[in-house]
Amino acid sequence: xxSYLPEPIASTPGRHQPxxxxxxxxxxxxxxxGPGGLxxxxxxxxxxxPAGVFERLRQQHGAVAPVLLQGxxxxxxxxxxxxxxxxxxxxxxxxxxxxxWRHWQDDVIAADSPLAPVLTxxxxxxSQDGAEHQRLRAAVTEGLARFDRRGIRRHIxxxxxxxxxxxxxxxxxxxxxxxxxxxxxxxxxxLFGMPEEEGPRLVEASTELVKGTEAAVVHNAYxxxxxxxxxxxxxxxPGHDFTSWLLEHHSRLTDDEVLHHLWLVMLTANESxxxxxxxxxxxxxxxxxxRASLAGGLMTVPDAVEQVLWDEPPVMTCVGGYATxxxxxxxxxxxxxxxLLLGLAAGNTxxxxxxxxxxxxxxxRSHLAFSRGPHECPGQDIGRAITDIAxxxxxxxxxxxxxxxxxxxxxxxxxxxxxxxxxxxxxFTPLRPVSPxxxxxxxHRPVHHRQAAAATAAxxxxxxxxxPQPAPTAASGDLPARRSRWLPLWxxxxxxx
Numbered sequence: 001x002x003s004y005l006p007e008p009i010a011s012t013p014g015r016h017q018p019x020x021x022x023x024x025x026x027x028x029x030x031x032x033x034g035p036g037g038l039x040x041x042x043x044x045x046x047x048x049x050p051a052g053v054f055e056r057l058r059q060q061h062g063a064v065a066p067v068l069l070q071g072x073x074x075x076x077x078x079x080x081x082x083x084x085x086x087x088x089x090x091x092x093x094x095x096x097x098x099x100x101w102r103h104w105q106d107d108v109i110a111a112d113s114p115l116a117p118v119l120t121x122x123x124x125x126x127s128q129d130g131a132e133h134q135r136l137r138a139a140v141t142e143g144l145a146r147f148d149r150r151g152i153r154r155h156i157x158x159x160x161x162x163x164x165x166x167x168x169x170x171x172x173x174x175x176x177x178x179x180x181x182x183x184x185x186x187x188x189x190x191l192f193g194m195p196e197e198e199g200p201r202l203v204e205a206s207t208e209l210v211k212g213t214e215a216a217v218v219h220n221a222y223x224x225x226x227x228x229x230x231x232x233x234x235x236x237x238p239g240h241d242f243t244s245w246l247l248e249h250h251s252r253l254t255d256d257e258v259l260h261h262l263w264l265v266m267l268t269a270n271e272s273x274x275x276x277x278x279x280x281x282x283x284x285x286x287x288x289x290x291r292a293s294l295a296g297g298l299m300t301v302p303d304a305v306e307q308v309l310w311d312e313p314p315v316m317t318c319v320g321g322y323a324t325x326x327x328x329x330x331x332x333x334x335x336x337x338x339x340l341l342l343g344l345a346a347g348n349t350x351x352x353x354x355x356x357x358x359x360x361x362x363x364x365r366s367h368l369a370f371s372r373g374p375h376e377c378p379g380q381d382i383g384r385a386i387t388d389i390a391x392x393x394x395x396x397x398x399x400x401x402x403x404x405x406x407x408x409x410x411x412x413x414x415x416x417x418x419x420x421x422x423x424x425x426x427x428f429t430p431l432r433p434v435s436p437x438x439x440x441x442x443x444h445r446p447v448h449h450r451q452a453a454a455a456t457a458a459x460x461x462x463x464x465x466x467x468p469q470p471a472p473t474a475a476s477g478d479l480p481a482r483r484s485r486w487l488p489l490w491x492x493x494x495x496x497x
Contacts, residue, residue, distance in 0.1 A: 005066050005074040005338060034068045041077065041317070041341075042070045047414040050316060054079060054346040063330030067341070069416055070115055073108055075339040076332065078320060081350040081368070083330045084342050087320045088373035091129045094321030094340050096375060098127060101322045102337025114216040117209060118319065118417070119339075124260040126375060133374060135251045140261055141378045143245040147191065149385070156386050159186040160393040168397060171430040172404055174423050175394070176278050181207065183390055184273040187382075188266055193234060193241025198226055202266070210271045210418060227262045231255055265379065268315075271418065273383045275314035277390045278421045280305055282410070283312075284391060285403045285426065294395070301392045303362045305384060310354075310361050313369035315418050316345040344368040401428040 032045030032053075039057060040046060046053050057065040063080035078084045087094050098104060098121045109115050121127050125136035160183055167173035185203045189196065205219040230243055235255075238244035242265070246258045253261070283304065284290045290304055320342035323334045334340070347368045349357055361367075370377035377383070394401065404425035411422045 005076070005335070034072045036066075038066050038068045038074070040068045040072070041075075041416045042068075046416075047412075050414050050419055051345065051349070054343060054349070058346065061332075064332045064334075066332075071109065071113055073103070073115060073339075075341050076329075076334060077317065077341045077343050077346070078330065079343045079346040079350070080330060081347040081353045084320075084344070084347040084368055085372055087329060087340060088342060088371055088375065091133075091321065091374060093324060093327055095129050095324050096127055096133075096319070096321050097121065097129060098319075098322060100324060100337060101339055102335070103339075112217050114214070114415075117216060117220045122260045122264075123254070123257045124264045126264060136253070136257065136261070137374075137378065139246055139249040139251045139253055140265065143242050143249065144379055144382065146245055147242075147382075149381075152187070152191075152382060153385055153389060155190055156183070156187055156389045157393060159183055159190075160390055161397070164394065164397050168431040172425065172427045174425050175281055176421055176424040179394070180277040180281065180390070180424070181274050183277065184270045184386055187386055188269055191242050192230065192262065192266070193239045193243050194230055202226065203270070206267055206270045207274075207420075210267065210415065223266070224259070224263060227259055227266070230262070231259050268377070269379055269383060272314040272377075273386050275418060275420065276305070276308065276383065276387045278424055279312045279314065280308045280387055280391050281394065282421060282424055283308055284395070285401065285424075286407050299362065301388050301395075302384065304391070305387050306363065306365060306367070307361055309369040310348050310364070310367045311357070312419075313344050313348060313367065315369070316414075317341045317343055317417055318371060342368070342371060344371065397431070398426075398428040401426045 031043050032040055034040050039053060041050075041053070057067070057077065058079045061079070063078070063083045065077050065079060067075055067077045069075055078087055098119055101119070109119060125133050125140060128136060160179075163179050163182060163186075167178055173179070181203055182199075185199050185206075188194075189199045189202070202223065205222050209216050209219040209223065231247070234241070234243045234247055238247065243258070243262060246253055246261060247255075284294065290299070290307075294301065294304065318341065320340040323336050323338045323340065325336045327334050327336075329340075348354070354361075370380040370383075404427045410424070413420045413422055
């Protein structure tokens, strides 16, 4: 057993680690490797093919590989399924409390580093172990359990239909930016009891934060300020919502604990569900086996979702903990205080458990997409419901939707943690607008996808005509302008009950 993690170089306060100079002998020409020849889980080489990087690491190192994060911060990446399960289920060996990280006091991460929002200790259940973890997690799980599941599904159905209404008469749209990115946040703002005008900007801020852009800290500050104002409002005017239930839970969460749990649920849920919806829609649109199986009744939408959770989990890697003592995992010597990452995507493709990755896994939920152990995602059923309804509703409303570009023209952006589809253009037969009398006679209702043609012919779709929205700019400082373009649409969606 050997330990390959190098000692990191402390960063200059307020600045990121500089890129290595061209031609540095310790780095390859593409910049994909850093000190000690360790592979970087960031940069162009990793971003273009993270799955290929995982497989090369598996071949070179086996179950556990030494890697570098942004700023050449050292960490271990767990690649094997069994080792991922073991690390996730033994917090006594791998604590989630980042204050156990041996480099925490070494100024390894600058205050404005994109890693700071992810690795910084917070007063939430993800950063705790033992009894304190159980106290905080109980508030989250019991708060989520108070929602009526059928009621949530009705809200998801309504929001999905309202979003589709915005583009159903146009004959084309981008399902990522006009559908998958907004449906999860619509549901979350409803569950949180938030003012509807916060939704559009939260969509953008959370997306940029998880991408790990240079402005991640700025976006994170905006999200925290928004949630802080929500907590203050709910303390004075509680309602039938997740925020109020956290405040009144018998675990007696402090205001700061409530704030950070709202941040945790919003960021993880919006990121993971957006990716899951987009990935599932892409597979249904591009893989004839999926579309034919769904149309022929050989596969249900939930089956398709589970297949995607195996093949393309919405989160590729996540923090798995910090070694509490010198230990061993997968033949590697892990020193006390080392940072460990769970390789959820890599574990799902471990050849020891999936010798044939092309074989269907219908109904099999033993994947790692939602992690495992005491920190397994507590909101995964809501995430599945949003995705199931998003896909099924689209197939009902737009049964002939097809990809609007060649499949090889699709592109992705990858961060250390996840892989994001950049766009998902589709074309379809435009739906005609219906009169108010027709709309009253044919309200939106769930319809099985095999009834789609009949539903379309009956004129059951309601089309709201809106002015086309200009594409958002890429400048991180232009948030207010982009927010103003989305607010009229968002208000209509929230007020249609």
